[in-house]
Amino acid sequence: MTDAVAANGWLGRLRPAEWQLALPLTLAFAAFFLAPLGLLAAVSVFDDDALTRAGFAQWAKFLGDPFYWSVVGDTLGLGLMTVAATALVGFPLALVFIEASPRWQRILLFVIVLPLLTSVVVRTFAWIVILGQEGVLNRAIVALGLSPAPVRLLQTEAGLVLALTQIEMPLMLLPLLGVMMRLDPALRDASEALGASRWRTLFRVTLPLSAPGLVSGCLLVFASSTTAFISQSVIGGNRLVYLPLVIWQQSLVVYNWPLAAVAALTLLVSVSACVVAISAFGRRIGGAPVGVPAHG
Amino acid sequence: MSLRINRRGFLAGTAALGAAGLAGRPAFAKGSVTAAIYPGSWEEAFRGIVAPALAKSDGVTLEMQPLYAVDQIAKARAARGQPTFDVFVLDPGPRVSGIDVGVFEKFDPKKLKNLSAIPGGLADEWGVTIAAQVVGIAYNPKKLPAPTSWEDLLKDPWVSRLGLTGFQTTFGTVSIIEIAKRFGGSETNVDPFFTEMRKVLSKVATIGAPQAMAGLFQQGQCDVLYTNTQTVSTLKGRGVDIEFVKPASGAVAFFTTMHVAKGAAEPENAYKYIDTVISRDVQAALIKPPWNFVPVNKEVTLGPALPMKSLDEMAGFVRHDWSKINPLRASWIERFNKEVAK
Amino acid sequence: MARRRTAADLSYALVIGGLAALAILILTGPVVIVLLTSFTEGRSLRFPPTGFSTEWYQLLFDRARSGQIHRAAGNSLYVAAVATAIAAVLGTLAAVGIARRGTGWARALDTLFMSPLILPGIAFGLAALMYFTLIGLRPSLDLIVLGHVIVVVPFVLRTTSASLSQLDPALLESSASLGAGWFYTFRRVTLPTIAPGIAAGAFLAFIASLDNVPVSLFLAGPRSDMLPIRMWGMMESTLDVRVAAVSGVLIAAVLALMLLMERLTGLTRRMSS
Numbered sequence: 047m048t049d050a051v052a053a054n055g056w057l058g059r060l061r062p063a064e065w066q067l068a069l070p071l072t073l074a075f076a077a078f079f080l081a082p083l084g085l086l087a088a089v090s091v092f093d094d095d096a097l098t099r100a101g102f103a104q105w106a107k108f109l110g111d112p113f114y115w116s117v118v119g120d121t122l123g124l125g126l127m128t129v130a131a132t133a134l135v136g137f138p139l140a141l142v143f144i145e146a147s148p149r150w151q152r153i154l155l156f157v158i159v160l161p162l163l164t165s166v167v168v169r170t171f172a173w174i175v176i177l178g179q180e181g182v183l184n185r186a187i188v189a190l191g192l193s194p195a196p197v198r199l200l201q202t203e204a205g206l207v208l209a210l211t212q213i214e215m216p217l218m219l220l221p222l223l224g225v226m227m228r229l230d231p232a233l234r235d236a237s238e239a240l241g242a243s244r245w246r247t248l249f250r251v252t253l254p255l256s257a258p259g260l261v262s263g264c265l266l267v268f269a270s271s272t273t274a275f276i277s278q279s280v281i282g283g284n285r286l287v288y289l290p291l292v293i294w295q296q297s298l299v300v301y302n303w304p305l306a307a308v309a310a311l312t313l314l315v316s317v318s319a320c321v322v323a324i325s326a327f328g329r330r331i332g333g334a335p336v337g338v339p340a341h342g
Numbered sequence: 343m344s345l346r347i348n349r350r351g352f353l354a355g356t357a358a359l360g361a362a363g364l365a366g367r368p369a370f371a372k373g374s375v376t377a378a379i380y381p382g383s384w385e386e387a388f389r390g391i392v393a394p395a396l397a398k399s400d401g402v403t404l405e406m407q408p409l410y411a412v413d414q415i416a417k418a419r420a421a422r423g424q425p426t427f428d429v430f431v432l433d434p435g436p437r438v439s440g441i442d443v444g445v446f447e448k449f450d451p452k453k454l455k456n457l458s459a460i461p462g463g464l465a466d467e468w469g470v471t472i473a474a475q476v477v478g479i480a481y482n483p484k485k486l487p488a489p490t491s492w493e494d495l496l497k498d499p500w501v502s503r504l505g506l507t508g509f510q511t512t513f514g515t516v517s518i519i520e521i522a523k524r525f526g527g528s529e530t531n532v533d534p535f536f537t538e539m540r541k542v543l544s545k546v547a548t549i550g551a552p553q554a555m556a557g558l559f560q561q562g563q564c565d566v567l568y569t570n571t572q573t574v575s576t577l578k579g580r581g582v583d584i585e586f587v588k589p590a591s592g593a594v595a596f597f598t599t600m601h602v603a604k605g606a607a608e609p610e611n612a613y614k615y616i617d618t619v620i621s622r623d624v625q626a627a628l629i630k631p632p633w634n635f636v637p638v639n640k641e642v643t644l645g646p647a648l649p650m651k652s653l654d655e656m657a658g659f660v661r662h663d664w665s666k667i668n669p670l671r672a673s674w675i676e677r678f679n680k681e682v683a684k
Numbered sequence: 685m686a687r688r689r690t691a692a693d694l695s696y697a698l699v700i701g702g703l704a705a706l707a708i709l710i711l712t713g714p715v716v717i718v719l720l721t722s723f724t725e726g727r728s729l730r731f732p733p734t735g736f737s738t739e740w741y742q743l744l745f746d747r748a749r750s751g752q753i754h755r756a757a758g759n760s761l762y763v764a765a766v767a768t769a770i771a772a773v774l775g776t777l778a779a780v781g782i783a784r785r786g787t788g789w790a791r792a793l794d795t796l797f798m799s800p801l802i803l804p805g806i807a808f809g810l811a812a813l814m815y816f817t818l819i820g821l822r823p824s825l826d827l828i829v830l831g832h833v834i835v836v837v838p839f840v841l842r843t844t845s846a847s848l849s850q851l852d853p854a855l856l857e858s859s860a861s862l863g864a865g866w867f868y869t870f871r872r873v874t875l876p877t878i879a880p881g882i883a884a885g886a887f888l889a890f891i892a893s894l895d896n897v898p899v900s901l902f903l904a905g906p907r908s909d910m911l912p913i914r915m916w917g918m919m920e921s922t923l924d925v926r927v928a929a930v931s932g933v934l935i936a937a938v939l940a941l942m943l944l945m946e947r948l949t950g951l952t953r954r955m956s957s
Contacts, residue, residue, distance in 0.1 A: 068781030068793060071774040071837065079800060079834050082811035085818075089811075096443070113680050135710065138703035156942055157708055160715045162891040163938055164931040167915040168729075171557050171721075171928075172714035175731040178563050179547075182717070200563060201548065212710050217839075220884040221846040227880065228850050243692040248700075258849035262842045266888075269801040269838070276897065279551040284508055287683045290804045295679075297806055298412040299510050300672040301419070301439055310807035317802040318795055325794075376906040381917025389752070405906045408917055417902055420813040426823045426905045553920045560730055560923055576922055580728035 090307035097303070104304040108312065114292070118316055121288045124206070125272040125317065129264050131211040136218040137260065141252070143219075144226050158220070161213050170280040173209045174200060177281070201283035209281045210271045217270055218263035225259030226252075261328030265321055272317050289313045374403040375611035377429040381408035383576055384431070387633040392615075395624050400614045411436040411512075418445040418603060428606035429615060431472070433512035434596050434664040435671070441468055442668075447602040453613045456620045460638045461653060469601035472619045473628070474636040474656060475570045476649045477513045478593040482565040483585045489566060491590040492521045496542050505548040505555055505564030506539075508678040509671055514552060516594045516662055517568035518674075524591065530666055532674060536681055549682065559584065571649050575634035586649065593649060595659035597638075715935070722928035729923040740925040741932065753914060753926065759825060760911035763900075764893035767832035772886045774833070775840030780874060783848040794845070801838040805898030808835070813902040823905035831899040836892045840885035847881025848874075 093103040108114050143154050164172070176182045177199040184196040199205040229252065237247040253260075275290035282288070289309055297306035375396075379385045385408050393404040409417065411432045418425045418440075425445070432440060440446055451457050451465035464471035479489050481500070489500050496504075507514040518535050519527070525534035539546075548564040556573070558564055560582055574586040600619065602612045618624055625642045628635035637644070640653055650656065717731055725735030744750050778797060782790040800808065812831050813823065821827055851874060859869040900910040911930070918924035 064781050066781070067777040071778035071797065072793065074774060075796060075834070078812070078830055080796075082808065082815040083799075083803070085815050086807060086811040135703050135707035138700040139707040141700055142704040152942065152946060154708075156939065157711055159887070159938065160711055160935070162888070162895075163935045164715055164718050165912060165915055165927065165934075166895050166897070167912060167919045168718050168927045168931055169714055170554065171729055171919065172717040172731075174554070174557050174561050174563060175717050175721075176713060178561050180562050182713075201550075208710070209714075212714055215707065215711055217888065220888060221843045221881070224843055224847050224881045224884050225850060228847075228877070243690060244696040245692055248696070259846045262846035265798065266801070266839065266842055269798060273802060273804045275804060275806070280554040283554070284506075284549045284551060284678075284683050287679050290806070292679070293804050294806055295510065295675050296672075297810055298416050300675060301415065301443065302672055303810075306807065306810075310804055314799060314803050318799060321798055321802070322791075322795055325791075380921075381913065382921030384921075385917060407904065407906055408909065408913060409901070413901060416810060417813065420810050420902065421817045421823070422814075424817055424822065553916070556920060556923050557729065560728065573921065577728070580923055581726055582728055582923070 086307045086310060089303050090311055092304045095300075095302050095304070104302070104308045108305065108308045114309075114312075117287055117289055117292060118312060120286070121272050121290075121313065122316060122320060124203070124210075124278075124288060125268040125320070127203070127207045128210045128214055128271040129268050131207055132215050132218040132267050133260065133264060135211070136215050136222065136263070137253075137256075140219060140222050140226055140256075141248070143223060144229070144231075155223075158223075159216055162216050166213075166276050169213065170277060173205075173281050177205045177209070200281065201285045203282075203286060206278065206282040206286065210274060210277060213274070213277065214267040214271050217266040221262035221266065222256060222259040225262075226256050229255050257328055261324060264324055264328075268320060268324065269317060272313070373401065373608065373611050374405055375429065375608045375615045376405040376407060376427040377431070377612075377615060378409045378414045378427045379406045379431055380410060383572075383633060387628055387635070391624055391627045391633075392619055395621070396615055396618045399618060399621075400611075402611045402614055404615060412510075415440050415443065415445060419443050423605045425603040425605055428603055428608050428612040430469075430601040430603060432469075432599055432601065433475070434599075434662070435512050435515065435668060437469070437599050437601070438664045438668045440601060445604050447604045447606060447609060449602060454617045454620065456617055456622070456639070459622060459641050460620055461640060461656075464597065464638055469599045470616060470620065471597040471638050472600050472616065473598045473638060474595055475513070475572060475598060476593050476595050476636055476659065477516055477568060477570045478589055478649070479587045480559075480567055480569050480574045480584050481587065482559070482562075482583045484583045485562070485565040488585070488587055489589075490587070491524070492517075493524045495521065495566065495568070496538055498545075500566045501542045502545045502547060503565040504546050505550055505558055505567035506546050506682070507550060507552045507555060507567070508682070509674045511552045512596060513568060513570050515667065515671065515674075516596060516660075519662060519667070520589070520591065520594060520660065529662055530670060536677065539682060543682065556582075571636065572634045576632060579632045579634075588649065592658065592660045595656055595661060715931075718928050718931050719935070722925060722932045724925055726925070729919075729925055729928060740929045744926045744929045744933065750926065752909070753911070753930075756909040756911040756914045757930075759908055760894055763825065763828050763832055763910070764890045766829050767836055767893045768886050768890040770829075770833045771837045771840050771889050772882060775837045775885065775889075776844050776878070776882050779841050779844035779848060779878075780870070783845040794841075797841050798838050800835045805835070805896065809898045809900075809902035812899070816903070823903050823908070825905070825908040827903045827905070828900050828908060828910070831903045832893045832896060835896065835899055836889035839888035839892060840882065843881040843885035843888065844878055845881075847878040851877045 089097065090104060091100055091102060093099040093101040143151060146154060161169070178184065179196050181199070183199060187193050188196060233251055233255070234247055237251045238244065242250065273290055275294060278286070278288050279291055289312070293306050293309045293313070296302045296309060379388055385406055388404070388406060396402050396404050407427050414430050414432065415436050430440065430446070446468050448467055449469045451470060454465070454470065457465060460471065479495065481489060486499060486503060489495060494500050509515045509518065518532055519529055522528070522532040522535035525538050527534040548558050550558050555567055555569070556577060559567060571586050574584055577584050600616045602609055606612055620639055622639050622641045625637040625639040629637050629642065629645055629648065636648060638653070644651060721729055721731050721733050722740060723736050723738065724730065724733030724740070725737045726733060744753065747754065782793050809831070816823070816827060855873050856869060859873050895912055897912050897916065901913060904910060915927045915930065919927050
């Protein structure tokens, strides 16, 4: 569609103008992000803490150690689990949201942004209260007879994913609602009037049309949860090791900046690769909504 | 001609305005000093006691930047030669790192008027000791009997209520060394700690981030841990059920030191500030609740909350040589990640 | 013709309703705990709290005893406001520039603009401090603003891009073919569609800036004390209940803002009708 516009003579002039819109941010990034990033890359190719001998020793150490590979895997895994969990409960909440009355929508919106309004500092304390051995959740588990004794939740991957689900859910829901609120309700009604069940309407109409918002939300949640150092280290404790902890230890405790830079760049590259993959997947499902015109 | 001068004057003026806007350090008429300080109770104590004292004695304004010791070194190192503060406050580990990476100005103890009031050996060419920290075991007396030794931490009933922290902090590192020593290790050999820990690892209640330990202890996630007396007194003052125990082999002491930053904007005021910190009246105020500092000034009368009756007892506390520990710390942290955390 | 209620519809209501309820529980649970704790009579953070009192809120608003917190909060709000404004403008422009384009360059830029979210804050903070020192800039509040703009721009970009994908190209075409200039088209066609996306992104950016620890830590100079860093100190060494009260204040402020906006939009609706 856009290519057709571009090929269309004088209309094509819109295109260079639009390109220029990205210029200010590109320049800002070149000056204040790419330059420090380049510095980080430069630091990573020194062998020693004092940055006197150039070499790839720290890269070799990091990439040659299966332990660090497993840390990279765990970090990406944590991101994927958090994305899955936030999407699993977040999308249904978005469905309820778009069918609610304007008054309820305002109340729900407030509920959705609530996690953002409690600082990370005190939020971690709340999760200690909830996930602890004598915590709220364990009391519920024992009272409901799900387990005879309290189970370990704090400092487990499951507990951490639950905590991250709370804090990352607004990042999933805000872009998702931005898109879903603009879907034409007539589409859903039409689908159901034609005899489709609500499930079928969900998977064939609503979900494909919401894909751009869902993908945006997934990207934000994935990127944010893989680098959530404070939540990871306080709620996950030091039983679980993720890349941000390694970066913190190496840069601030033992001052091995080259190794810290290697870990940071590895995290950047591996998470970016996942982000690109998620975007591509999103374009595939979002680009071809099944049997529905692009605009209602 | 006059136009050119005016234009140059204008340019210089603009540049100065721009520089004033960008440079963080505000210019004070009467002189100031910017000191890095540990966030939390240290900063509150210094704001309440040291700042007024410094203003009164020397007319110098104290500005503080809340930063942990490790952050101070990293920040000074990244800002090579242009520190954002004039004075460091550090534990022994970061102190040795600071000397290694060259972020301190050479220190001249003779510039301190109060030098004679602190025990010999606490000031050197790099800085001066301004407080001590005494590390031992803290436990919840409502939940557990009192442990008596480092070994007890790895035995029941304590081990299943233990809150373990790693080598990131000074108190964590010295405590692990002491545990290792009880099982045949030494200052440079913590292997026995890992060997013994592996046997009981599944029982350990919590392996926490140091920053979270107070909250974990408060909510009953662990009931025994290693920490310093100051933390114990402060939490106790806040109504937390916590008591300090000196292990049978002796509590561990380490010193908190202050250093003048290389490239400091106000080196003279930095000395005045440090001198104020070790002065008798300031130290006497700092040891009182809720601050609970362990002083270094010999003229200060010690209170009942402190772990010793006189400063001479410090000689009996266990000390460590951080110039030997620091080079090993990276490998210890890595080993902790691999063997304890996973 | 009313459709028959089927078993499928019932299962839909149960499953979707159940998951949504779970989402609400997860969203609100920790916040409820923080709020309950903030009204404790006790001397430190503890759950369940003992008694009920507003003393911690009174202490928080006490100018003499919480002056440092006020100063830090002022700095944090200033940085968040300025950084969000800059990020919203730059991010929206960039999103309009690159969204909807399938070219490799656009995708590469999109990935680049996302990366500050992925690079851990400590690494970016340290590298930024090294770089700014190198080019002669000293740590200060302005430098924190600059760092925060970079770190929060991805939020604006993502949410705006998502809204842009709903913009009908046919609308842009017809607007342009009717001779409307680019800015006119942007203001009358593009902006109304993407406004919710920009607003959502700006809100996320504001909060991300307000809660940022690592970038502020390294780019702060003297007298650029930031709230979350101060709160860490209060939490770690003294379990100060004021950290919970700060959240209570923020929640009340946003609630008041939302009610006010509801009143205002209600008012305009009545006036226009």
